[in-house]
Amino acid sequence: MTTRNQVTRTTAATLAALLALTAAGCSSKSKDEKDDKPAAGGVQTGKGVTDKKIKLGVLTDMSGVYASLGKSVTQAQQLYAKQTNAAGGICGRQIELTVRDHGYDPQKAVSGYTELSPEVLGFVQFIGSPFVAAVKPRIDGQDKGLVIPQAWSASLLGSPSIRVIGNTYDVETINAIDFLTKEKGVKKGDKIGHVYFEGDYGENALAGAKYAAEKAGLTIVEQKIKPTDNDMTAQVAALKKAGVRGVVISAGPRQAASFVGVSAAVGMKVPIIGNNSAFAPQLLATQAGPALMKNYYVASPTEPIGTESPAGKKLVADYKKAYPSDSLDNGVVAGWTAASVFGEALKKACVSKDLTREGLGKALLTINSYDSGFGTTHDFTDPKAPSSRQTVILRPDKKATGGMKVVREAKVSDAAKSYTVGG
Numbered sequence: 001m002t003t004r005n006q007v008t009r010t011t012a013a014t015l016a017a018l019l020a021l022t023a024a025g026c027s028s029k030s031k032d033e034k035d036d037k038p039a040a041g042g043v044q045t046g047k048g049v050t051d052k053k054i055k056l057g058v059l060t061d062m063s064g065v066y067a068s069l070g071k072s073v074t075q076a077q078q079l080y081a082k083q084t085n086a087a088g089g090i091c092g093r094q095i096e097l098t099v100r101d102h103g104y105d106p107q108k109a110v111s112g113y114t115e116l117s118p119e120v121l122g123f124v125q126f127i128g129s130p131f132v133a134a135v136k137p138r139i140d141g142q143d144k145g146l147v148i149p150q151a152w153s154a155s156l157l158g159s160p161s162i163r164v165i166g167n168t169y170d171v172e173t174i175n176a177i178d179f180l181t182k183e184k185g186v187k188k189g190d191k192i193g194h195v196y197f198e199g200d201y202g203e204n205a206l207a208g209a210k211y212a213a214e215k216a217g218l219t220i221v222e223q224k225i226k227p228t229d230n231d232m233t234a235q236v237a238a239l240k241k242a243g244v245r246g247v248v249i250s251a252g253p254r255q256a257a258s259f260v261g262v263s264a265a266v267g268m269k270v271p272i273i274g275n276n277s278a279f280a281p282q283l284l285a286t287q288a289g290p291a292l293m294k295n296y297y298v299a300s301p302t303e304p305i306g307t308e309s310p311a312g313k314k315l316v317a318d319y320k321k322a323y324p325s326d327s328l329d330n331g332v333v334a335g336w337t338a339a340s341v342f343g344e345a346l347k348k349a350c351v352s353k354d355l356t357r358e359g360l361g362k363a364l365l366t367i368n369s370y371d372s373g374f375g376t377t378h379d380f381t382d383p384k385a386p387s388s389r390q391t392v393i394l395r396p397d398k399k400a401t402g403g404m405k406v407v408r409e410a411k412v413s414d415a416a417k418s419y420t421v422g423g
Helices: 009-032 067-086 106-119 129-143 169-183 200-216 233-242 253-266 281-285 289-295 310-322 330-351 357-364 414-418
Strands: 053-060 094-101 122-127 147-150 191-197 219-225 247-250 272-274 296-300 391-396 404-411
Touching: 053 067, 053 106, 067 094, 067 122, 067 310, 067 330, 094 106, 106 122, 106 129, 122 129, 122 330, 129 147, 129 200, 147 330, 169 200, 169 247, 169 272, 169 296, 169 391, 169 404, 169 414, 191 200, 191 233, 191 253, 200 219, 200 247, 200 414, 219 233, 233 253, 247 253, 253 272, 253 281, 253 289, 281 289, 281 391, 289 296, 289 391, 296 404, 310 330, 330 357
Parallel strands: 053 094, 053 122, 122 147, 191 219, 191 247, 247 272, 272 296
Antiparallel strands: 296 391, 391 404
């Protein structure tokens, strides 16, 4: 999933300009406001919290390039809120989600944050790492509301308020290369190809690939591409000529499908593995479907929606009941996990009788072994680190619920253990 976010210099400049404008429009209000106050039961409250409600923001993409992801993530979080409220809520209060669709548009994303931030306790979803990065100064400065992004770039680490769930792209790529060397025959002295998006996502993954290659005695053959490059014929030809023995793809589902399909057509029979953002189950219904099931793997921060765990089975059943006409994918897992982590922090903040933004942030720092129910555990005690270094290796399978099955359970490679994230 994730996120699949690439920021160019032009986009960064646009976001910076938008940020300056929106910050100017709201800075005086935020500077003077101080509305933390005691509430019923002696619980301290602040923005987004009343005696009856806890308001959370959702900044998603329901109409842009990641519409299918945004829909799955959002509906899973709405399901979490509905079930939680039916069980009595949290701290005697009902969870209320306010959803804004930014359509993966920079202006809408930044203005959506500006609109909602004064009204909510925090954001249980924010799709788009460049958009999160654009408002990061405000989040860390005047706002300090907890934000859980649907993005896994190491550049988002270090903030006490922006907390990445799962392994970052660099760690995930290190574990992916470990899979190639331990289980797919790639050995010291070999070359492996790396097809990656320009920008934050791809370059963070490349940092991990270089580290893993150095540790394993491999040579990386780079192929940088743009998100608009959908035909991977040239990249396949270049890597075949270079004699690579494996390939990592840090791009989108379209690029992965093209690369795998072309590789099969030209007889390049090497193992190919993509980051969690480089697959969508809808691809199994395309011409690339057979090749994807035969020779493609996906590195993921969690087990897939079709996992056999009790939590997985329950989520599948509940989601199907709530949204019978919608397909299942790993966006459902990501959305549910983010909401449940946020909920766990809220429960701990309630015990401490502090439902302010500061109180919620402190509560999250006390969670050191959260079981997501999808194969990994999470530690939120260090804002400079991802919540997990574990990676699950998946394989496309059209017979499996959600189109993916587990081929290697959650594992941290030795290289990933020694790696300094963002270093």
